[in-house]
Amino acid sequence: MRVLRSAIVAGATVAILVTLAPAADAGSLYGGPGPRPGPDILYSKAPVAPQLQNTGPWKAAPILVSGAEAYHGGEFLYQDYLYDDSGAAATPDPNDPFNPAANLFSPRHGTLTYPIDPVFANNAADLVELRVKPLANTTAFRVTLNTLKDPARTAFTIALGNSSDLKTWPYQAGVRSPAQLFLTVHGTTAVLTDATTGAALTPTPTASVDMTRRQIDVRIPHGAWNPGTSVVRMEAGVGLWDVAGGRYLQPGPTATATQPGGCANPCPALFNMAFRLNEPVPRIYEPGTANTIVEGSVLVKLDGSWWRERQQGDVLASGDVSAFSAEVDFAKLTAAVNDESLVPRTGHLDRIMASHFSFGQGVNYNVTCLTSTAPECTGRFIGQLQPYALYVPAKPLPQRGFGLVVSMHGLSANYNEFLGSHQASQMGEQGPGSILASPESRGPDGSYKSYAEADVFEMWADVARHYRLNPDMTNVTGYSMGGGGTYRLASRWPDLWGRAFPIVGPPTSAASFTSLRNVPVMAWYGQNDELVGPEMSDMAFLNAQQAGIRYDHWVFTPAGHITEGNNDEYTPAAEFFGENTVDRNPFHVTYVVDPSQNTVAESAADHAYWVSALTVRTAGSTGKIDAFSHAAGVGDPPALPVALSAGTLNGGSHGPLPYTRRTLAWGPAPVAPKADRIDVTATNLATATIDPRRAGVNCAAQIEVTTDGPFELTLTGCNRVIRAG
Secondary structure (H helix, E strand, O other): OOOEEEEEEEEEEEEEEHHHEEOOOOHOOOOOOOOOOOOOOOOOOOOOHHOOEEEOOOOOOOEOOEEEEEEEEEEEEEEOOOOOOOOOOOOOOOOOOOOHHHHHHOOOOOOOEOOOOOHHHOOOOOOEEEEEEEEOOEEEEEEOOOOOOOOOHEEEEEEEEOOOEEOOOOOOOEEEEOOEEEEEEEOOOEEEEEEEOOOEOOOOOOEEEEEOOOEEEEEEEOEEEEEEEEEEEEEEEEEEOOOOOOEEEOOOOOOOOOOOOOOOOOOOOEEEEEOOOOOOOOOOOOOOOOHHOOOHHHHHHHHHOOOOOOOHHHHHOEEEEOOOOOEEEEHHOOOOOOOOOOOOOOEEEEEEEEEEOOOOOOOOOOOHHOOOOOOOOOOOEEOOOEEEEEEEEEOOOOOEEEEEEEOOOOOOOOOOOEEEEEHHHHHHHHHOEEEEEOOOOOOOOOOOOHHHHHHHHHHHHHHHOOOOOOEEEEEEEEEHHHHHHHHHHHOOHHHHHOOOEOOOOOOOOHHHHHHHOOOEEEEEEEEOOOOOOOOHHHHHHHHHHHOOOOEEEEEEEEOOHHHHHHOOOOOHHHHHHOOOOOOOOOOEEEEEHHHHHHOOOOOOOOOOOOOOEEEEEEOOOOEEEEEEEEEHHHHHOOOOOOEEEEEEEEEEEOOOOOEEEEEEEEEOEEOOOOEEEEEEEEEEEEEEOOOOOHHOOOOEEEEEEEEOOEEEEEEEOOOOEEEOO
16 A cells, blocks of 8 residues: 655655554564554555565565675575775765764764765665565676765676686775675676676676666676686675766765765775674773773764664775675575675664655755754655664563664764674563664754654564564653753653653653653763753653652762763663553653644654544643542652762773762552543543553543643543534
């Protein structure tokens, strides 16, 4: 089924074509009585991206785990990373639109920049997938690109076979590797050359382009090359093509309309290499290194693994790309053997998903969500394919499935901010095990609003399609901007989460904290934080105290904005999450509805637990419902006095890190008479709906309503409407 939706983005109407496919495993998402927790997009069927579709002889499903190889039904597949097309680590382009300042905590290692001409869309050589398949009379290759506006301007070379010495790749690609033959393709032109003599072989290969799927299909006739059932060494790289010069487009110091930049001296013309199974993950935890001196910013810049192209940048800079090779076994292909031994199953990995939304191709560096005044922000990564990071615990699958920890990156960081970290492993390996998932959210500055927020739930739904999850054991965390996102998502959709852990996150409004009545919160801050200072930290604590929620507030001293992140010790937070589950049907629900925060990317945040269909009476203002069911036979537990304590966080890369702690907790809930009754207080609400069964009462329950104006309350399944005010 295909659905055409429209959205207003920066004043323009954008058509969003959604192709729906099978939904997630029902057991991995909430399947109880309505209203369903969270937005509808969490439960929507999987969108089908054209780039992930097959035509002709291609049948195998894509791997979707980056940096992986597999054999499926007679096809060899390699899955690459997204937005890793940065080429060699050379001399940075001073006009690089990537803007290192906007990506302080997610710098690239490679330095190549695309020509300014929009046909390249800052992404024209970004490899998504490479396939190989033997056919009756030819050997077929298929290359899928993330962006393809003009196929004549993009080129790739595949080195075939082994040799005792390094062979120079043709058409001034600028690299060397063992090879017997080179297959070079640009647009619909394909040439097979002898690696030693440079002579073109015949019969000539053919190439066809599928612009919708951004796929280039190449066939080498057996008369020119026939691998039979041998094992063939291959290397492959993608670059840009100089149409007039008949060679790869050569990079210079600064990008122009027609020339790439980022290379002051001659360097390889390739932007993206295939067969990179050993790209390093970021290394946050580094005791005794420079990060203990400069709050980690030096280490962050030197690491260069955030886009999983660090090794690519170094290897391309050397000119010898032998390290990136695949041994393609044509005997396995002929026998249609299935082999996924080189697809990571556990630990730190990156995945690719199809989004419901596409706003064009490539990367639009002109989109800056942080300063945008538009109600909807697409983010800079505007295409349909989006990446996310996972930590999958090395544990047996629990009977109900793994828990889920949603971890959101900070401002100027990316989805791999905590890949390779102790945060991921400590939270992932806690108890029966949880999958820690980190969304890209379409750029470095989306603040988890609009399409950046939708990306969180699209990622969650995609994880649920590929892994068995326990929907009742779900927690949320995030760093800096992600910490603010933690407050935001936990208060907008409280019935999704067991617990919340914002780290150096700016707090949301005091009113929103009341929605966290049933979500315990642990929050960490730094006393010397230069971005989220003590005034914000204290505001968060006062908001929690005023709301009367359970809140564990840690302040580390001395500590700046990134101290906790580079210290990388999260055992107390992992234990805080523990095996706690979501309280699906609490007897007391408090929820603030704020229509100004709703977006076209999701359904409205107008429901929580057993209360739904909340609409405000006065537009432009928030509304609030407080609903108390007497069916449980208990009253509200009393808020205990603030408990003060102090200690040191041990085990991190900074050594013992001192903290002071203020804890807001509840005492035992008092016993109260059970009654078939709900008390409702509605503030600036026009309508609300209650599910009496989830609240523990029946249709004839006594409903006491206090309201500040006309208000209509509906009881689901009871044919009963109560009007007050």
